[in-house]
Amino acid sequence: xxxxxxxxxxxxxxxxxxxxxxxxxxxxxxxxxxxxxxxxxxxxxxxxxxxxxxxxxxxxxxxxxxxxxxxxxxxxxxxxxxxxxxxxxxxxxxxxxxxxxxxxxxxxxxxxxxxxxxxxxxxxxxxxxxxxxxxxxxxxxxxxxxxxxxxxxxxxxxxxxxxxxxxxxxxxxxxxxxxxxxxxxxxxxxxxxxxxxxxxxxxxxxxxxxxxxxxxxxxxxxxxxxxxxxxxxxxxxxxxxxxxxxxxxxxxxxxxxxxxxxxxxxxxxxxx
Numbered sequence: 001x002x003x004x005x006x007x008x009x010x011x012x013x014x015x016x017x018x019x020x021x022x023x024x025x026x027x028x029x030x031x032x033x034x035x036x037x038x039x040x041x042x043x044x045x046x047x048x049x050x051x052x053x054x055x056x057x058x059x060x061x062x063x064x065x066x067x068x069x070x071x072x073x074x075x076x077x078x079x080x081x082x083x084x085x086x087x088x089x090x091x092x093x094x095x096x097x098x099x100x101x102x103x104x105x106x107x108x109x110x111x112x113x114x115x116x117x118x119x120x121x122x123x124x125x126x127x128x129x130x131x132x133x134x135x136x137x138x139x140x141x142x143x144x145x146x147x148x149x150x151x152x153x154x155x156x157x158x159x160x161x162x163x164x165x166x167x168x169x170x171x172x173x174x175x176x177x178x179x180x181x182x183x184x185x186x187x188x189x190x191x192x193x194x195x196x197x198x199x200x201x202x203x204x205x206x207x208x209x210x211x212x213x214x215x216x217x218x219x220x221x222x223x224x225x226x227x228x229x230x231x232x233x234x235x236x237x238x239x240x241x242x243x244x245x246x247x248x249x250x251x252x253x254x255x256x257x258x259x260x261x262x263x264x265x266x267x268x269x270x271x272x
Contacts, residue, residue, distance in 0.1 A: 027047065046072070049068060049071055049072050050072060052068055053065060053068035053069060053072055056068055109250055110178065111133070111153060111175065111177060111178050111249075111253065112246060112249035112250040112253050113246060113250075114153055114154065114155050114158070115131060115133065115153075115158070115175070115219060115249060116242055116245045116246035116249055117155050117242070117246075118131075118155045118158040118159050119131065119219050119221055119228050119242075119245060120228070120242035120245070121155070121159055122159060122162055122221045123221050123222075123226040123227065123228050124226065125226075126222075126223060126224075126225075126226040127159075127162050127163065127164060127169075127221065127223065128162065128169075128203055128221055128222065128223030129162040129173075129219070129220070129221035130171070130172040130173065130187070130203050130206060130207055130218065130219075130220055130221075131158070131172070131173050131175065131218065131219040131220075132172050132173065132174045132175065132185075132187070132207075132210055132216050132217075132218050133175045133216060133217050133218070133219070133249070133253060134174065134175065134176045134177075134214075134215075134216050135215045135216055135217060135252070135253060136215045139174065139210070139214045139216065142172075142174065142185055142186070142187060142188075142210065142214075143174045143181050143182040143185055144182070145185050145186040146168075146171055146172070146174075146182040146183055146184040146185030146186065147168060147182060147183050147184050148181065148182050149180050149181065149182055149183055150179060150180070150181060151179070151180050152178060152179060152180075153175060153178045153179060153180050157180065158173065158180070161173055161180075161183050162221075167184075168183040168184045169184075170184060171183065171184035171185050171186060171187075172184075172185040172186075172187050172206065172207075172210070172218075173185070187206040187207070187209055187210045188206070188209040188210060188212075188213060189202065189205045189206055189209045190205045190206075190208035190209035190212055190234075192205065192208060192236075193205065195236055195238070200236075201222070201224075203220055203222070203223070204220050204222075204229060204231075204236070207219075207220040207229070207231040207236075208231045208234065208236055210231075211231040211232050211233060211234055211235075212233075212234040216232075217230060217231070217232045217249065217252055217253065218230065218231040218232070219245070219249075227239050228240045228241075228242075228245055230245065230248055230249075232252065
């Protein structure tokens with residue numbers, strides 16, 4: 001690899017330039033994702049320490065380099081412990097990239113239809129429901145907080161689970177393709193407490209919270225009004241009809257893999 005320039009004992013090659021550009025891009029993306037959170041301030045402080053550590057090593061300040069390396073190691077561990085939600089959010093954003101979705105198995109259209117039919121029947125009876133459909137990444141940790149079922153999905157089974165006198169109705173049902181993995185699951189609550197001026201209940205906050213932390217789509221049926229809502233990627237859509245819900249689920253579940261392939265193909269065509 002040829003040298004671009006040489007300054008004293010420092011030789012700067014083309015490989016160094018590529019290395020710096022890649023690292024700069026990664027750090028910029030991380031800061032963009034974390035911007036506006038407390039983690040962004042810690043991240044900025046960590047970058048300052050890393051820059052000082054690099055300068056100390058280049059100047060061969062051994063004692064200062066050792067001290068800064070010690071601080072950096074402790075800081076990184078503290079960052080990982082204190083800001084798990086933000087780190088999880090970064091990983092979820094990466095998992096939602098169309099490139100990775102082409103390797104996931106699309107959910108069958110039958111699953112979308114069954115869930116839509118069950119949600120509509122529950123809304124007519126004003127039985128509250130919280131249904132999580134996995135798109136690409138599993139959420140085994142949340143499934144294990146409830147009762148493991150591993151039963152084939154059916155409209156009757158789904159409506160029976162959310163019958164008010166059922167022992168499994170309180171909590172969320174997690175569905176993976178055409179299998180009900182677990183019921184009565186506990187989900188993380190979103191920090192969002194209001195939507196268009198209205199207060200969000202615990203069921204809606206839980207459905208919104210899991211959509212912020214995992215690549216899933218959540219169907220929420222209100223016990224008070226019977227309205228059907230959908231949470232996806234931290235966004236909430238309320239007041240869906242049966243047909244609108246069916247179309248939304250079919251498009252976002254069955255078409256996720258195909259859409260990922262199309263997006264990559266279109267991007268390659270534009271760049272060529």
